[in-house]
Amino acid sequence: TASSSSPKQPKPKEKRPGSKALKAECDADGSFVFEAHEAWKDFHNSLRHFYEVGELCDVTLKVRLPLLPVDFLTGTVAKEEMIKGNLSCRDLLDEARNYHLHLSNKVVPDFEYSVRTTPRKHTAGVLFCVGGRGGSGDPFRSIECYSITKNSWFFGPEMNSRRRHVGVISVGGKVYAVGGHDGSEHLGNMEMFDPLTNKWMMMASMNTKRRGIALAALGGPIYAIGGLDDNSCFNDVERYDIESDRWSAVAPMNTPRGGVGSVALGVSHVYAVGGNDGVASLSSVERFDPHLNKWTEVTEMGQRRAGNGVSKLNGCLYVVGGFDDNSPLSSVERFDPRSNDWEYVSELTTPRGGVGVSTVMGRVFAVGGHNGNIYLNTVEAFEPRMNRWELVGSVSHCRAGAGVAVCLSHISQIRDVGLGSSNVVNCM
Incomplete structure (x- = not known):
């Protein structure tokens, strides 16, 4: 100057x-x-x-x-x-x-x-809690979204269908909800939420109607794994091609798994963790290689569990809660594919069966579930460096069997619809 x-x-x-x-x-x-x-x-x-x-x-x-x-x-x-x-x-x-x-x-x-x-808060994405059921018994259409910066949840636009025990995943900045049960029948259809339009759109249906399925994405396609209906637990696996909006069958799992958890780990495998084979909850785990179109058994967990939540963090697989046949679990196990070993980490603050799990901001979030007495609206997050779970902002409605996923969109893109519709019942 x-x-x-x-x-x-x-x-x-x-x-x-x-x-x-x-x-x-x-x-x-x-x-x-x-x-x-x-x-x-x-x-x-x-x-x-x-x-x-x-x-x-x-x-x-x-x-x-x-x-x-x-x-x-x-x-x-x-x-x-x-x-x-x-x-x-x-x-x-x-x-x-x-x-x-x-x-x-x-x-x-x-x-x-x-x-x-670790991502910055405003680039980490939005945590979605989709569907599920509460004490009223009726499945929810509602979704709730978590604001990391405010440590609070708000309602987003509702789905077209009620869905409990629904498979949910986010790919390419969009959220997919697949299958489940609407209170009357099992579903095979799928809908997709696009933050740019703030609407749910119906997409192609799976070949098999089922609830308690798990979704994973590896290299583009979405895999729908296992599940059950009122008569059978399934080992069926279907693959959805986003570009063509089509489902096709791939190799079935070695074991039927209803209430299974799944995640893609690394660059070449999809894992199917636990579940129920129609007789008992499972501790077994298998993984799918899409290049070989083959499922292979890997080291089993320390505890049998179905209705568990599964997510990945820092290259490891985390399995959270679930049911051991009858009782909800508070235990959490971590699998490291480099050593092919499982280890227990710190337990949840409360047992959670039918819990929704996903990872955001370097922490594993466990949303809702059932603790053996009531449906839960509490949410807790696991910090791996501290090996500790701590309670964070609760969802508005108690729910189990909801799908939880992180969508890589900005929180400002999703319209807050206030208190949701009258169809959503506070099960407390």
């Missing part, structure tokens, strides 16, 4: 963000600058300024490189000469690579999680 004695106006500044401005942007959401090539070009120009003044690594620390896609890390970021020429920045890039290797079930010695491997 001009001196106080000069009549001249200050010279206009360049539009390139300065050090403090760019750091503030990175603090707010450090990943956005890497998410598209055009944004990278803008950021690249600013990087050169910080490279020249010796602050490149300090700025790069603000960007959560491990959370970027592998192809972008290797194809764009790793080829940046300024990054390659700075040892500290190369260490950050190595951390990102090791993170992805770890998640793909590779053994990475001395790997540790850091703040850079």
Whole structure:
């Protein structure tokens, strides 16, 4: 700027963000600058300024490189000469690579999680609790959405069908609800919620009507696994192709599993955990290789359970609660595919059968369920570094058999419909 004695106006500044401005942007959401090539070009120009003044690594620390896609890390970021020429920045890039290797079930010695491997609150996605049933017996159409920043739930647009023991998953920024029971009959149909339209849309139906199914997504398609009706437990597995809106059968599981939990772990396997074979709850676990179209038994859990929740965190599989034939469970087990072993972790604060489970912000959330006496509206979250469950904001209605998933959309996209419809009964 001009001196106080000069009549001249200050010279206009360049539009390139300065050090403090760019750091503030990175603090707010450090990943956005890497998410598209055009944004990278803008950021690249600013990087050169910080490279020249010796602050490149300090700025790069603000960007959560491990959370970027592998192809972008290797194809764009790793080829940046300024990054390659700075040892500290190369260490950050190595951390990102090791993170992805770890998640793909590779053994990475001395790997540790850091703040850079955890999403920021406003980019972590929205936790959905879909359907289920309460003490009235009637399944719900309602969904509730969790605001991480406010630690509270609100009602989103209702489904077209009532659904308890429904399979729910989020893929590509949309939420899918599959099968279940509407209070009168078993369902094979599916509906999809798109945050951009804020509506549920009916999609293609499965070939087999069932409740108590589990959903998993691996490499694009959605897998609907197991389930049961009033007569049988199923080992059926169907695969849904999102592009063509079509279901097709794949290899059945070795064991029928109703009330099963499932998740895709690593880059090549879908796991089916526990469930009931029509006689008793199961401790057995098997995994599906889509390239071989084959299910293979893996190490079984320490406890038999059905109606359990399953999620993944830090490359491990977590199985939460469920029923051991008759009684709801508070126990939680963790499976590490690198060692092929199960271990018990800290128990839930209360038993939860028919619990909905998903992972957000580096924590496993357990939503609702039944504790042997009442349906629950409480929610608790597991912090792996502390090995501790703690209660967080409760859902409005007590419910078990709901589907829970994290949708990678922004909380502001989903319309709050207030208290929901009169069809939703507070089962307390």
